[in-house]
Amino acid sequence: MQLTWKWLEPARLKVAHFAAPERESIYAACLDASLLEPHVAGRLGKRPGASHEAVVREMQTSRWQTAATERATGPQQRAYDKALASTARIEGYRRAAIDAAETNWWPTCVLFGLTSIGLVIALGWLAALGAVLVAVAAMLSLIRWPSGALFHRRLNLLAGFYCIIWLFRRCRLGVRAARWGAILETKGTRPLVGHVVLQLLGDDPDSVYVPSRTDGLRAPRAPGYVVSNSAMKQLKRKLDHIEDGTIAVCGPRGTGKSTLLEACVEDARFGVLVQAPAAYAPLDFLVSLFVRVCVQYIDDQGYTVPELTRLSPMLRLARTARRRARQLGRWIVFALPALALFCLGLSAPVRALYADYASTIADLLRQQGGTLHKQALSVWNGHAIGLGVVICLVALVWWHSRHDVWPARLLGRLWRHSTFIGMTIAVVSVGSVLTDERMRHQAADLPKGTVLTCLWLFLLWMVLHGVREVLDEPGAPLSGHDMSLVLRPPATAAGAYLLYVLVTTPQTNQLLSDPDNPIRLCGVIAGALIVRAGYWHLKPAEPALVARCRNYLYRLQTIQTTASTWSGTAPQPLAIGGSHATTVSTVPPTMPELVTEFRELLGDIAKQKTLFGDRVVIAIDEVDRLGSDTEALDFLREIKAILGVRHVHYLISVAEDVGATFVRRGLPHRDVTDSSLDDIIHVPPSTLAESHKILSARSETLTEPYALLAHSLSGGVLRDLLRYALQIKETQDKTQAHELPDIAYDLILEELSETLAGFRTLLSKHQWTPSTSDTLTAFRFLCNQLRDACPCTEPELRQALDTFATEGIEGHTDPASGRELTDEARQLVDEASAYVYFSLTLLEIFGEKGLEYRTSRARAFGADGAPERLAEARQELAISPYSARTLINGIRMAWELPLGPANRLDLPASRAACPRHRVRP
Template identity: 50%
Template sequence: MLWTLLNKPWLAPVVQKVQLFRSPSRDEVYERCVEAAVDAPPRAHKLGIRPGASRRHVFNDMHTPEYRAAVYTKVDGALQKTAYDKAAVGFERVRARQQAAADQTEWPWKVVCSVLLGAGFIVLTTWGVLALLIALISGSLLTFILFWSGTAVWFNLRYCLIAGSLAISRVGARVELGYRAVLWGETLHDDGVVPVMDAMIRNLLGDDPDSLFVPQGTSTGLRAPRAPGFAIPTEAMEQLQRKLSHLDEGTIAVCGPRGVGKSTLLENAADQADFGFVAQAPATYAPHDFLISLSVRLCQKYMDYENYPVPEFARLSPFHRLLQSTRRRLTALVRWSSFALPAGALLVLGVSSAARSLYDQYKNSATHTADTAVHAVHAWLREVWNGDAVVTSVLVIVAGIAWWLSRHDPWIPRSLGRLWSRLGAKLGILLALASLGSAFFDPQIRQLAQHVHLSTILVTALLAGGWFYSWTASNLAQSRATHMEIGYWTIYASDAFRLLAAGLGTYLVYILVRTPSTYALLADTDNPSRLAGMVAGALLARAAGWKPRPAKPHLVTRCENHLYRLQTIQTTTNTLSNGTAQIMSLGGSHATSISTVPPNFPALVEEFRDLLTEIADTLARRKKRVLIGIDEVDRLGSDAQALAFLAEIKAILGVRHVYYLISVAEDVGAAFVRRGLPHRDVTDSSLDDIIHVEACTLKEAKTILDRRSQDHTVHTALLAHSLSGGLLRDLLRYGLQIEEIQVKTRTHELAHIARELILEELSETLAGFRTLLGKQQWTHDTSGILSDLRTLCGHLKTSQCECTDGPLRQALGEFAHQPADARPLSADIADGARQLIEEAAAYSYFSLTLLEILTAPGLDRRTEEAKAEGPYGALERLAEARLELTISPHSARTLITRIRKAWSLNDSPTIDIFGPVLRRWSCPLHGSDSFGRRRTRPSRDPRLADPSDRH
């Protein structure tokens, strides 16, 4: 169990510090730093995967003179190293002096010093400080006599005492050395060992070290794509913040392709706003229902912003609601009483004697003072009533008028409340301190305190300090939710500290009660009064911070009424009847029923604008910003439906101090950008500005994956970015799919993972194209392309590994170059089928290019060579080609051809796309024996100790 606990990752830094403190020598510090670095998960998971890059190789190479010198060169001149060297020299000097003194004496100095210390402790605990002082004086006199006589006893005793005193200095120097070793070890590990070891591991891994994908189970952000807290600053976010900072209000459209991250942008902007929310546009065209939903959302959000509960509309009868409310109140009352009544009873019982004593002592004087005050007030009222005090009457009239005029602005109660909140806490603290301080001026307590032993004071102080530390630590641990898992048990630090505080407090009370000297102090007759004064002061200080709940704001009431109007149908029935009490009587009855009418669209728009305007004006006076996001407008279908939707809700836009963010499709954004060319539409009068959300760059894609997962490398980010085209939604999906393929294939090489992922996506895509082509009209002469596509799909489904990819290579190469083949497509093929064939072939051409680029060895080297060929060799072009496929297969094929030329790829349909890969990389299913080759371990090169030297 202990070994399992010590191997916990969160405990590894603590264990390393303990080991450095225990073994502070230079070689041990270096050894511990190397072990900690090589066993760290980011490096340990990469070792042992490729030949020649195992833990044993790294550990042995780090102990060679070349790499050791490289490590110390990295941290040369560090302040921690200077302090460590100084502490090491100081410790060696003290140890040498102490050893020299120990060699001079014939007696065992440890035994002599232990006997002297033990005797002094026994004298102190048995007879007190005075006896210890007498013993020290006697011992000093005896030592002087031995010195004067010059005996061997003095010589041996002298050097024993010198060795003992130097032993204390040695312990202090050893503690200093251990502390400096811990600081020096952290610097050596972070700034020296880690960068040198990372460079060494990259060298040992050989070509393309970033192509090694080793997941460590830290991809929680990929498993929950919509989880909050993973947004990173992008160009679109910065552009939106700039536009919001230059506008006081307005409507801004956010356009871009689906999946690019428009929803994330809107949610992030709403979270950063002082008052904001995002509403989802309806999938079907229903502006009235959308505006009702938006109004309800506005009311609920504002009531929550003002910390008022949203009303729950009745679903039960009034009697059941009354029973539920009564049950809740009774439950709360019982729980409160179970604590309040026993506490109050114990408090009253404890202070009853002191209260009666104070009452008997001050009863007569308090009664006389009260009678005098009553008579004075009565005389003053009589003078005013009889008209004898004219000036006082005028002042009373003025005071009455002032009080009536302050009914709209109760400044007098508010001023009194402020005065109470400022002075009440100070009065309570002074009362508590005065009650506690009275004990120090009590002669009886001061006399009894002289009989308390020093050991009792020390024990009491230690217990009190331990209790205070445990109590504060429990509160701190509870706020941080610190816990430790031991097997199936989860131990929270707050519970452990709370239990420790309870034990120390109980033992402290036990010690105080069981010790006669402290019991006499606790038994002082004035202690209940002092404690009551401290409790009263604490309650007074606590009551000073209480404030009555302010009245419900007018806007909150209006929001509640608006919610009732929108979400309920209210019916009122009035019945009037009359009659006589005689046996024969005449009577009548009349009933009236009134029902509210749901608001129509114009009335709903007017009420929404009025309510939003009042909310925005109220928040604007507080320097707050209101932001409303309307998402998923591009789900309405065509751009005509989206424009019609904007035309309907245009009436709610343009509210003062309100920002609207509306996510629209690229067609609507293009209509706004044209600015009325050739004609104007609703976007010109509805939108104030527009933001185009572009696909993320490769650098942003790597940052996004790093934020959500610590496992992805530069090359895996390149694979996900290329397949997704930079669209955020697809990027996260492919990032998670890469991890799923790694678990399925149990391979760590990018070449194998890229092959599986690309062929899997290609298989699903071509299957979808084949389904669409099946709806077209075909003849015997034109169905050859369907046979070729069926053959390719069959090869994609049956291909298990690279060893059997010969037929797949041939079929994929022929279909990918279909439009560029010498045999053009038959003229009898319909235009719709021809378009689908060209799109499928262009996507196959793109997949073929990714396979040839990402599955061949030497990706880093070939990347530099492609960049040297021109702009089409940049890695960003692969994602651009994927996005271009959504526009036109012809322009995409042209771009892909230029990319292939920059990467020196052959355009022949019979090219051997997998041959070079199979000759260089081992098959994940059959191992390296299938190809008869195994990679050799790279040679050591200490020059690669610099992490900036990547190749």
Template identity: 45%
Template sequence: MSRRRPRPAWQVADFFALEREAEVYLAAVDACLAMPAVARRLGVRPQATAENARAAMLTEANVERAVAPCQATQERFRSLLKRSERQRQRLDYLHDRMHPLTALFCGITVLALLVVAFSSWPIALAAALAPLLTAAAIWRHQVWRMHVLLNLREWALRPRVALLDRRTAWAAAAWSRDLQGNGVRPLTDRVVEALLGEDHDSLLLADNFHGLRSPRNPQYVVESLAARSLTRKIAQLESGGTIAVSGSRGAGKSTLLETCAGEAGFAVVVQAPATYSPYDFLLSLYVRTCESYLVHMGHVPPAFLRLSPLRRAARQLLPALRKGLTALAFGLAAGSLVILGLAATVRSFTAQQWPTVRARAVDLWHEAVAVVLDIWKGERIGAAVLVVAAGVLLWSLRRWKRWRAIREGARVVLVVAGVGLIVATFFSLLGDDDLRTLVGEAIGKTDGKADGEGFFLLFVSLAGLFNLLIEQPWEIRGRILLTQRWRRRVGWVLFLIGLVLLFTLPLTQALVADPENPLRLTVALTGLMLVKMVTWSPVSPIPPLVTTCRDELYRLQTVQTASSAVTAGPPQLLTAQTTSLSTLPPNFPELVSDFRALLTEIAAEQHRREQRVVIAIDEVDRLGSDTAALAFLGEIKAILGVPHVHYLISVAEDVGASFVRRGLPHRGVTDSSLDDIVHVPPCTLEESKEILERRASGLSEPYKALTHALSGGVPRDLIRYGLRLDEIEAKTRFVELTDIAEQLILEELSDTLAGFRTLLGKQRWTERTGTILVAFRNAMDHLRPTCSCGSTELRWALEHVAFHDLRGHLSEEAAAEVSDEARELLDEASAYALFSLTLLDIFGRGDFARRRDEAAARGPAGALELLGRARQELEVSPYSARHLIGSIRTAWRLQEGPAANPLAAIPLPRGTECPRHPRVPA
């Protein structure tokens, strides 16, 4: 009988030819439904449950859609599955016909083999005949013979069936992966969206908010139009320049400066002080530049305040001492080995050549001494005159410009001589008759086999050497076989093994054993020493600029004092005088000059390396006013304009406007301080979406539009409102756009009106005008409950502030007592309340997608982009913002006036109980 698996619970047998296919598809559906991105969306609405999604995925139409993109892998799996089923049925058929004679024959055979292995040959021969006799008896009986053959065929079929089952399992896994990646997963998303309803984008189901929690993390930075513009301007100013980065607070100026600094070869980012002193700022920038350069070159900046003189000296001497001891240890070991190997050759050469050389040197010495004595005694007048002339000529040649050329020529001659000695050593091998004889004898002894072995071992050594030189790991089809570390180890092993075995060949031994080889080595080492002696120069391991930076740090951060004692007077009256010298800190002009000189050297070095130097001065807009910022630029103007140095300075919008309108009507400090300016505008809606998608993946479009509208496209506020979404969801467990939008908008409105009330409290009020503050307070009290959900009273209060003039309840005399500043604050608060009410009407109602499409079809005023512009316009003027908000409300078909009587008072605040989400008793 064939063993069949149980049928699945759902009826898809008509679609799948085999039940195993249905099981694989069902497992793929369950895996896709269990994915976090899908499981997060299940259960948020009543109809969007895992059971409903699973049932929808098992309908025949959806099964066809899911399987259609994966037909190739399905056909392979189906073919193997059918073959496996057929072989399995055949194996079951053979298994049912198992005969006892087969087991008996196998047992006799095993027993006979044991007896043959452990007995003497007569008994082994008798035991070997037992299986043969049993096989003959079975073979003579037709029925027995058929059963045994069937059993043997079953045993031969089992490995084949096991292998086929393994291949079928692999094909099933491949089809399952294909289904999850290309078939079931995309269809699962569409099914879940259909279960969630048409307005499924209004659910807050972001994958994570990790990027919002790390606002300064560079991996979440999105390249903007301002960043591309700044890159182009820096590239255009190849020889350096000063570029101002202007924009409102939170627009991303600091991030832009840090990004450009990170792409430069050497960069220094400093913050402008809130209360600045030009000298202190330049001193701080000078110190920061020196420390940054030391870190850039891999050195540790000195800590003068934390280290005692003894520890500081030890910190400087220990690395040099450690390096010297290491070189001494290796030098002694290497020199001992070289001397041991060449000692006999040098002694032999000295014994043969030294007498002749010594005799000739002694003769020359005696002749020179005799000439000097004759000149001293006055016996050689002509020679004395020549000596005097030579002395005068030598003194006159002390500044001869050709000495450098002569020294270079001597160095070239020595290098050529050293290289000649090394080359002559190798050519001497070709002309050695004894060596050729030894090589011929070695080749004759090996019968020509040494050539192949030598070439093979030489190939092994060269392969190991090549493996040491390459840097890439060994890969096959993207799979790393050996990493770089293990590849180097294998290379060293191959190189050393090939080299060692190469010296075991007779031919190599004959070449190495030549008696003149030590002399050749001596000559080659002598040539190498000549070349090394000429080309060696005592270069300090510490670059000069590093030393300069350390000296400057010592000069700028410490006070140097020197003292000396002098003893004067006769011995019986000893007097002591002590003189003390103390260095003064550099003044501002000297500090500017030294800083420019150091920065010029650093920039020249980086320019030779084709790297860029960037000095970024951030937070200039913290100085408080455009006048203070312009004064700051005028003070630091002295350090600008260094060749190949790009200064990036973040300034406020008014300073940037001063540069843009240069010469109208007169020129200011920005004309001579700045070379160009990059304006960082607020983000557009598309840029805000890109930022939020990078930092909070999975966040739907309505929430991106809401945060963009509240922030006005300012990246810092955009990130802050994104975090508020996460906070509200964690606090209230709301996932619907209507609930979250009301909570976020009303909380922001409450904080903003509280700020306006604080500013209004600083104005002068009377008994008649104080009713404005009462109305303002009553409107704010509607926003104080824990759950700031909409209610009739709340909307009435908001409409009263947004559409009405709070001064309308006053008489003409009382209204005239309100100051212009208070009137402006009231108008700004009213405009912001109207903006918040507009956001509530747009995002706080259901069916957002349909209303968005209808508003966009009515004209440009219905675009979501315009909400961010309205928020930006509130910072310019409340009156122009009201005009823009009015056009937006018209496009969205929102009411253009209050529903309540304009002269009616604001209703009393509601209680703390939420009308939409009542508190459930415990």
């Protein structure tokens, strides 16, 4: 059974190789691991003869064993062979020594080992080693006595000696076996097992469907599955070669234009993707684009986008008060107890310092104050004229420096050196210990064991704490919150145990009890606070562009009203007064104002981004859903005013009609595309190789035949390609079939049934007469046959589809009624007939066995036999049913299919049994 955790499989395999290092066991383990691969295990049991037992039986033959071993030759294989031979040789010696000893060998070895350990404990390593060597020499000197208890003890010790050597050799063999086994499984058994499975499956092995995960198919717009194609590479080249401009992206719907725009916006350093409205209003669209650009730029610069809240002022005030209350409560819970404990610990040293230095400092301040008072009196009384002149000059300089920045610059320089100042204070505070004679004498008396213990505990705490800090960094390469939580308990334990040793040891307790230590601690804390304060900076002023974007958001998303009222009254009893009220409201911006302001703002943003080598991309998607090409051109005409901004790339997705208009510019007239668009990129449907690459990235087991089926049904259109690939999985789940003909049969008939039902709905909108109503009856008959299809009725169904595809509606109704149809109805009937012709062709190609052989024969026929032509026929159906029929005729000739109606009633059914009627057809 396959392991759920695939990453454990290599470790499990190495353990198996280590436990069983024999060559046969290693090969068997590698074979089992290779059979557990999803692309191998999913194909086993799907066809007779391709079972798990058959693959194992085939791989156990000497031919495949030799081939797998030859693929794994190299240094690891030679090291394994050498270890295997040496281990076998030691094993032989060990077996011979055990067989030669008449008594059990392991009690003697255990007694010898315990005696050696006792000697080590009692005498030390050197004395114990000498005693053991003497005992071994005495044992070996008894070789001339081939009998007796000592002789048997010597053989027992020799057996134990070989057992120890064998144990080391066996461990080395296990390690080398694990290394060589990994190479054997990767280079030998895994590719050969896949080759053997393909051989046992027989013809068309890729036609076997292997179920797998469909996460990539169920999420069409998932960003992780984007595959670069020719259109994406071409668009990126154009963006690299032009400085600015407007590029149109055109192509059929569903070909991936939106994905292409999303990829370009994601690659740009500054990009905005907006959707064109179905019923466009130029002013509303421009306002929406303006807001998106402002929001994107504010977010890109790391600032908060303003929230235009709808809450009342009281609710906002209540939320702010609640948040402030939580902050104040947290501060009270932690700050006040810490401050109280800190003050309690420093109360005695602070009082001592105050008692020692308070009077001295007060005398110094009084002396300096008296000197300043005398100088001021001298100037006041006119006894110091020169000093008065200097004071006047200082006053003038100070006044003229009010607009200068040197005071703030001086403070800034002092603030930048706060780290050095704080570190100096902390180092001087700690370094004062070295100048304290009393502490030096106490430190010299500390036991070396205590010093080493404290040193190792301190280093351990520092290492663990430092690793935790590194792991907590957001950009650390080994960041992990779980690992930080794991390291927290040992770091806390190391610090707590260090503190316990320092407190409980008498010598270290005396060092901690020094009277000057609280002052030193104050110095360290003060230095740390100054260093911490050095990292605090004033919040930088908001950039001008961010402020402009914020103002535009308020202007475009809110209506601002300002009211001012003035009133005045005269004192009683005159009672004369007046009042005046003024209300100012913002006027909504007009289209010309919006265009001018948007171009200026976007130009300034692009100019700033270009200085750093960034690209600005504005992508406008879904223009092709406006309805007609006329409406799309009108939309381009309206938004033309915002195009052509310097250093800005505009990407606009348009329909094929607009792209064709731009391509034929000037022939014979010019329109809005000539002046609005600078270039155009056509996004064609995917080629077969691109479709296979896309499906391979989204599903591991969609092989080439299934990719060809999905590509042919979709015509290479990306949206339909993913839908049909998912329908293949759904069909397999519904039918539990694993062969391509069975899955393709159900899928094509289901799609054909839904399409004909859609044509019948379109036909029902026309006016019908009794003579032409047979057309609707014929469509209903075909839809019922498709809906009730089973293996019993397969020949009749194919005959009906063949007749409808080649003869049209006349094959099922009166020819006269067909001639009375309107042109629109006739066009729909011809389109339905061509689609049935195409579906029948796919049914005959994919619904039969031997696809690989028939594909090679069709390729040899010529261009019409290329598998890519099937998707081209599907694309041609969207243009004209008549040209598509001509292309389908060429395909059928290449695949050796009949061009006219064939008698299919005598053909055998392709299904084995009918699940509905419980009989074999």
